[in-house]
Amino acid sequence: MSPTPRLSPADDANPALDIYRQLRGLIVSGQLGTGERLPTVRQTASDLGVAPGTAARAYKMLEGEGLVVSRTAAGTRVAETAGVLPASVIRRIRDLVDEADASGSDPDDVVDVLRAIWQSRSIPDPAPAASE
Numbered sequence: 001m002s003p004t005p006r007l008s009p010a011d012d013a014n015p016a017l018d019i020y021r022q023l024r025g026l027i028v029s030g031q032l033g034t035g036e037r038l039p040t041v042r043q044t045a046s047d048l049g050v051a052p053g054t055a056a057r058a059y060k061m062l063e064g065e066g067l068v069v070s071r072t073a074a075g076t077r078v079a080e081t082a083g084v085l086p087a088s089v090i091r092r093i094r095d096l097v098d099e100a101d102a103s104g105s106d107p108d109d110v111v112d113v114l115r116a117i118w119q120s121r122s123i124p125d126p127a128p129a130a131s132e
Helices: 015-028 041-048 052-064 087-102 107-121
Strands: 068-071 075-078
Touching: 015 041, 015 052, 041 052, 052 068, 052 075, 087 107
Parallel strands: none
Antiparallel strands: 068 075
């Protein structure tokens, strides 16, 4: 059995979403590999100090996205189809995290900036005005 993933305490505002994001990050980064078993919902809830229903909602979100498969006897495992980011992207993200940590940056700020930059790249530029 794989080691239990290290998760941070869940955000009080939306703990299920926070747990989902943490586990999703472990899966797409390859830290939880295909076929690896996740801790039980009860264990995750206990480790993070949340209600089992909260942890179960996070697992359902992962399952809905096709990242995990839940089976009664086999528990919840990372799905064969779970996409992992390319190694080159993971390396650059690790470098970014190391640099941000060394500069004392807040992780939430780094994530917010990354998300804002990503979203601004997906907004199409307005069509240039026709010359008269």
